[in-house]
Amino acid sequence: MRVEVVNTGTELLLGKVVNTHAGYFGQEMFKLGLRIQRQTTIPDGGEIRVVLQECFPRTDVILITGGLGPTSDDITREVVAEMLGLELILDESILATINEMFRSRGYTPSKSNDRQAMVPEGAVVLENPNGTAPGLYVPANSEVDSPHLFLLPGPPRELKPMFEALVFPKLAEMVGTDTAPESRNFRIYGVGESTLASKLEPLLQPIADLELGYCARLGEVDLRLIGTSAAIEAASTIVRSEYAEDIVVESEEAMEEVIQRLLAGKGATVSTAESCTGGYIASSITNASGSSQVFHQGFVTYANEAKRDILGVPEETLEDFGAVSNETVIAMAEGCLRVSGADHAIAVSGIAGPTGGSDEKPVGTVHVAIASKGQETFAKRYFNPVDRLSFKMRVTRLSLDLLRRRLLGFPLD
Amino acid sequence: MRVEVVNTGTELLLGKVVNTHAGYFGQEMFKLGLRIQRQTTIPDGGEIRVVLQECFPRTDVILITGGLGPTSDDITREVVAEMLGLELILDESILATINEMFRSRGYTPSKSNDRQAMVPEGAVVLENPNGTAPGLYVPANSEVDSPHLFLLPGPPRELKPMFEALVFPKLAEMVGTDTAPESRNFRIYGVGESTLASKLEPLLQPIADLELGYCARLGEVDLRLIGTSAAIEAASTIVRSEYAEDIVVESEEAMEEVIQRLLAGKGATVSTAESCTGGYIASSITNASGSSQVFHQGFVTYANEAKRDILGVPEETLEDFGAVSNETVIAMAEGCLRVSGADHAIAVSGIAGPTGGSDEKPVGTVHVAIASKGQETFAKRYFNPVDRLSFKMRVTRLSLDLLRRRLLGFPLD
Structure with missing residues (x-):
């Protein structure tokens, strides 16, 4: 079964947005034992017609992203209907959903959204709980020699849930179950x-x-x-x-879900005392649904005064060792444990950059401490010389993994 | 002048590597007043011939990446030579450079590298200081109706320096200077x-x-x-x-950079009191380099006890109105202002879902407050019925925009 991907979006070709769809689809197809044979990116507008005409005779499935929006250069739906000779029919229930979505957010529905409720006859509507435009599945049609077409929204946060819930199962059905490894x-x-x-x-x-x-x-x-x-x-x-x-x-479970499961299994809680990560660790922990069971509060102590006043880090510790030191993160973690009443505390302090580094503590330096009730506090220096956002993400992942090891009784060093 | 990009690489279609070339080229072309009309990704191997045959008649310039390596499925050089009827000639100086590069890294040069020193007659060699395979520029040839071809290495750290030094100037010459929009x-x-x-x-x-x-x-x-x-x-x-x-x-400046600039311009600071966003607002503010100037501390008060103990939200307020209410976020914001000593405070409390909603306060409900020294506290209920992560991101953006309006003296409602 030959699969192609067509991404529409002028912003992709202008380099304003990185095309992550191609890679995402590649990974998903692989699970089905399929490969993407070709991926094409084209601007918004009429080019979609040209590309589909080329693709139709040589492929079995086309995954198309973008071009379903309300503006005049979004024409994928109309082009497909025209090429297949299908009438576009207004789907009242989609229109009602779109209008309701606008109203609930306090906006007045605009007439230009009506187009998003048009469905080619015979197409299957793919619901979009995360946006206005639904996706569409148009089955292969031997009369016009068209392959299976999936018309999907451009934004990844709309596309991915839709793909997982509605497209992947349909493709799995086409492939058959026994060929997928x-x-x-x-x-x-x-x-x-x-x-x-x-x-x-x-x-x-x-x-x-x-x-x-x-x-x-x-x-x-x-x-x-x-x-x-x-x-x-x-x-x-x-x-x-x-x-x-x-x-x-041994699954796709996210680190924060693993942490939550381990903590909940022990009836334990964690709190956070963050400097350089600026709240990203707390935010990651609370990304897992149900995190309120294991996480009650966290502190972003960016300034030295905040480390002192909120967490009780001694002035001398900050003066003698500096904010980026084992001594400071130990005091932060133990202060966090005391103030929050949690069973475990994560503390981090480092230099996210791009400025603020020194010879002794270059950009990328970070100290992490894990404090737990009735156990010795662990602290260590690490080095992640990457850009500011990657630094925050890496330090967060590292800290959560240290907590994982502590919760499992593994050595942390 | 019509420009197309062809990326070869099975790893791109498997989703092992994100294709950043397309975006990079897009940004570079824009500087020249050019647009990429189409970008195509194909696997390693014979498909390059098919795609080039399609592209030749319709385009003026093709930027091709990958397929110049030493393995048997890297055949771009050979396919181009064959299509244009050009002989491949061994370039002794390229071969010497490649062999020297191997020796200096302690490897024995392999016979398979000789192919990388082959140059189609009439092609211009584009030096590659960061890898073995040089790039090639094959000028347009009206006899075989071929456009200008740039054969470039796949790895970005080889491609980008080569593009900047040797390809961009060549394209600029072709375009002339005054057409860029x-x-x-x-x-x-x-x-x-x-x-x-x-x-x-x-x-x-x-x-x-x-x-x-x-x-x-x-x-x-x-x-x-x-x-x-x-x-x-x-x-x-x-x-x-x-x-x-x-x-x-009126630029590409991120919301958090705008906020930081506005605050810094007034010598003012902001603090955060977050429930449902779990630290994401603080983390967004601190994504901007230099944020320590305007952000000293923030609080993630996920549990009611934390709202009470850390921010001083009265027990009665929580009992009478609930944690998700204007009354609670006002108390959180004003408590945050008091505890932190900041000039402005953002407070949010809501239901991120997927569970925890009720008829009166469904998933997606959120209350946001903005408190500022010497001004009346603003609070309002909003509704964002999207998935948990999108909810956190949307509420963060919304809160920062409310602060922006406050800092500019605009009405918040």
Whole structure:
């Protein structure tokens, strides 16, 4: 089954927005045993007609993103209907949903949104709980030699939930269940992708019918085993024995969900005392639904005075060792434990950059402490010389992984 | 001059690597007054021949990335030579450079690298100080109807320096200097994309040589005006008069940078008291480099006890009105102002979902308060029924925009 992707959006070609759809679809297709044969990006406007005419005869499925919005250069829906000779019919229930969405946010629905409620006859409406324009599935039509068409919204936060809930299952159905290989994901923290590969590949080589996939980000690597059930089991045993304490989870569960599950299992809570991450750790913890059970409060103590007044970090500690030191983060974490009454506390202080570094403490330096009731406080210096936002994300992931190790009774160093 | 981009690389279609070339080229072309008309990604191997055959008749310049490496599926060089009927000639000086590079890194040069030293006759070698394979410029050839071809390496750290030093100047020469259009971006908060379009397009229609682009996200819309300097000025006057108070900035500056600039200009500070956003507002403010000047501390008061103990929200307020109410966010904001000593405070409390909603306060409900020294505290209920993460992002953007309006003396409601 040949699959192509067509992304519409002038902003993608102007370089205003990075095209993440192509990669996302590639990963999803892989799960189905499919490959994307070609990906094309075109501007908004008439070019969609030209590209679809080229794609129709050579492909079985086309995933189209963008061009479903209310403005005059969004014409994917109209072009597809015209090419297939399908009438566009106003779907009153979509229109009602769109209008309701506008009203509930205090806006007056605009007439130009009506177009978003038009559906080519015979098309399946793909609901969009995260935006106004629904997606559309237009089945293959042998009379006009058209392949299966999926018309999907451009914004990733609308596209991805729709794809997962409605498109992936439809494609899985087309592919059939027995051709899709099994797969298992290992989320591993603190081991580089190339280190992982050079250690594991010789060990896994003898296993037949096994394919490996890697995806690295923010200090975490996803190792995906793909193959027969027996191959995956054999490989899993090896991965587990090599990386026992580094495996965050054997699934796609996010770090903050793992943390929440571990804390909830112990009836425990965590609090945060953040300097350089500026609230990102607390925000990550609270990204998991139900986090109020394990997280009651957190502190962003950006200024030295805040570290002193809110967390009780002694003035001498700040003066003698500086805000970016083991001594300060230990005092922050223990103060946070005391003030919050939580069972565990994470404290971080570092230099996110791009300015503020010195020879002794260059940009990227960070100290992290984990304090827990009745246990010795852990603290260590780390170095992440990356851009400011990546620094915040990496330090957050690192801190949560240290808490994970503490909750599992693993050594932190 | 029509420009297309062809990216080769199976890893791009598998989603192992995000394709950043397309965006990079887009930004560079824009500086030259050029647009990328189409971008195509194909796997390694024979597909390059098919795509080039399609592109040749319709375009003037093709930027090709990848396929210049030493492995058997890297065949761009050979395909181009064959299509244009050019002989491949071994360039001894390239070969010497490649071999030297291997030796200096302690590797033995492999015979397979010889292919990287082959140059189609008449092609211009583009030096690659950051890798083995040089790039190639093959001028347009009217006999075989081929456009200008740039064969460039795939890895960004090899591609970008080569593009800047050798490709950009060549393209600039082809284009000539005075054709580049100007552009201006308006970042507008709180007006839907469709409302904006239906109001502005009739007003801007009479202006010749003007193109409009929209990009919407999280309650914000970027409106891009592209055209002659006179057209942009005329259009800007209209946009400013229609949306005076909604224009966050006439540039690409991020909301948090605008906030920081406005606060710093007054020598003022802000603090945060967050419930449902869980630290995301503080984290957004501190994403801007230099934020320590205007942000000293923030509080994540997720539990009612934290709202009471840290911010002094009266127990009766929480009991009588609930945590998600104007009364509570006003008490949170004013408590935050008092505890932090900041000049302004943002407080939010709401229901991020997916659970925790009720008929009276469904998921998506949020109350936001802005308190400022010596001014009446503003509070209002909003509704953002989107997924949990989008909710946090939207409420953050909304809160920062309210602070922007307060700092500029605009009405908040």
